[in-house]
Amino acid sequence: MFKVAILGFGVVGSGTGEVLLMNSEKITHEAGDEVELKYIVDIRDIDDPRFAKYAVKDFSVALNDPEVTIIAETIGGAGVAYEYTKAALLAGKHVVTSNKELVAKHGVELLEIALKNNINYLFEASVGGGIPILRPIQQCLSANRITEVYGILNGTTNYILTAMSEKGASFEDALAEAQKNGYAEANPSADVDGIDALRKICILSDLCFGKNFSPDLVQPIGIRPVSEYDTKYANQGGYKIKLLGRAVSDEATDKVAVYVAPHLVSSDNLLASVTGVMNGIVVRGNALGDVMFYGAGAGKMPTASAVVADIIDCCRHTKNRKRIMWARGSVEDTFPSANIASRWYARVASPEGTVKKYIPDAEILGGDVSQTGFIADEKTKPEVERQLEPFEVLSLFRVI
């Protein structure tokens, strides 16, 4: 019998409780023994009669109960969640979580504690919700030198960009609609400014390249700079605008660049077909080529099912912890993403003729008398900025 405490009874926490009840037979079979909920720790009252009996307000009850060997941390944030996780790991309890902020910021320290205590700290649900991604990278792609990982990591922004693309809406109107439909928060900054996507791509980078890349090292670019003109010109050229998180390893130096920014995605890339709140993540291996993982990147039950899968994995690995670890990294291990060469989409405040005069091989996507959207040849960021010096640049996104 394995006894579990859930910390935080919000969306993912209550979903975790529901999955444990709904699929208890399957879970027992997979874990090799019964998995029983013992406590739900939340400062708020729990009204749901299925769960009220587990409620405690004081974390130390769960922490000090030797029967509880697995903690599901679904509080979120890097405050009390950090404190509780550290305490649980130091007390020799396995911890599983969906908390991307905590893993991105303090993962390396928490993994070190877990390693020292020969217990598990697992966080499949922190990236891509229920999509299996961290474990496949860790295990299935282990024979590959991974060179790059990138993807649509935030469902809210993809929902907004899809609405802009399909309805020709402005960013403001599409955001308002997303908020009305419950897909965006009243304060949407963590999503639309790319902060959430940055945390996730940092975790992916840590896992793929073995060294911690701190989200503090880069400033994400969100989707506010995407105008309805960009969407229109992209569509005309057969592209879709997607907010991508991307991590690239330089083979010669082993240094890593991580960034988040809008991209024009060509229609022959499957990510262009990932619409609405769905997520898609591409991993490139030197033997494998590209593989993509696709599914609901958020949502109560999908995310909870990943939390519970990690609980099951803790049951299976009580003695021999899962080999999941990365080293401390520093700015020395990174290189600026501006140095990555790519094609670029630019929208400039000049008519097509002026663009053609300065950049004869520009691929014109669309425009009018006041502006032109076009694609320029493969270049680093400083190079394309030099090329665009004659223009007033309204938008500048990479093409992938």
Next chain:
Amino acid sequence: MFKVAILGFGVVGSGTGEVLLMNSEKITHEAGDEVELKYIVDIRDIDDPRFAKYAVKDFSVALNDPEVTIIAETIGGAGVAYEYTKAALLAGKHVVTSNKELVAKHGVELLEIALKNNINYLFEASVGGGIPILRPIQQCLSANRITEVYGILNGTTNYILTAMSEKGASFEDALAEAQKNGYAEANPSADVDGIDALRKICILSDLCFGKNFSPDLVQPIGIRPVSEYDTKYANQGGYKIKLLGRAVSDEATDKVAVYVAPHLVSSDNLLASVTGVMNGIVVRGNALGDVMFYGAGAGKMPTASAVVADIIDCCRHTKNRKRIMWARGSVEDTFPSANIASRWYARVASPEGTVKKYIPDAEILGGDVSQTGFIADEKTKPEVERQLEPFEVLSLFRVI
């Protein structure tokens, strides 16, 4: 130090050798110790100087060498491969393989031997080439009751169907082109008649639903019945024709239906965008919803990288074998796929007016004076056949 023998030095076997050399540093890191190739068993001579030194013609040399603890079986087929695999497992050696025919036919017996000897029999490469799929199902989706798994499991047929769709080619012309370009064998039957896809969907079914579904229980339908008219009408309606393997679990009875057949896939299903030789596999969980795995489903290096990932997993699990197992199944555990209700595409030798007369709500996709392609409402197969009794039916495919 882990010592490995490769059985069979064909495409996947030589790729396995190359991945072991190319990524040896990464592999050592992941396995926790050096992984060294000791023998390559093949009755043919090996000319490549990098590998000639490992060549032996007699399997018993590898079998009787106590230093060799891991065998990579890349012979293929269910003849000598079966015999060697059984001998290796009985001798207490871990076996990894890309051999879908052997796993589909004899997996349950070989897994039983592996379980008894507390060793691993792993076969990630047998489905989807390098795409991580079996392990994510086994581990990441463990908290879900899986209700369905389906996908594009054969690259050759997808290449042919893509050519038919994009160029309006006939099946015969598209097959000839695929053969010319090395994507189809001189005798293409295993691919175009759905035999390869059936083996793979049986393995997926075994793993998802826990009981062996023998490929002998069903007759696959391949892509020979797909005409250029079907492709044309499908395109006109916004669908793509794809050969899908599909396994569905009936919740009430826990019985499973498995089949392989061409389908019309709606453009809002990401599988419709999987073109050329690529594979895409959708898994549906009761908590998770749908996730999709996408990548190169075949090819030397991708498949070999999955074989080597399994070798690494054997190194990590020398004492505590991976929990991968399914029970013996029989026809009692199955139900006929004809009982699954779905929408249907039919092409009949009648003009549109006649179709409308008998089936007023038919969604007409296209046609001419001699024939009509249309979509009929959700029905089981016997029901749709009854509905189509007034017609000469030229094609009948499910819509998904």
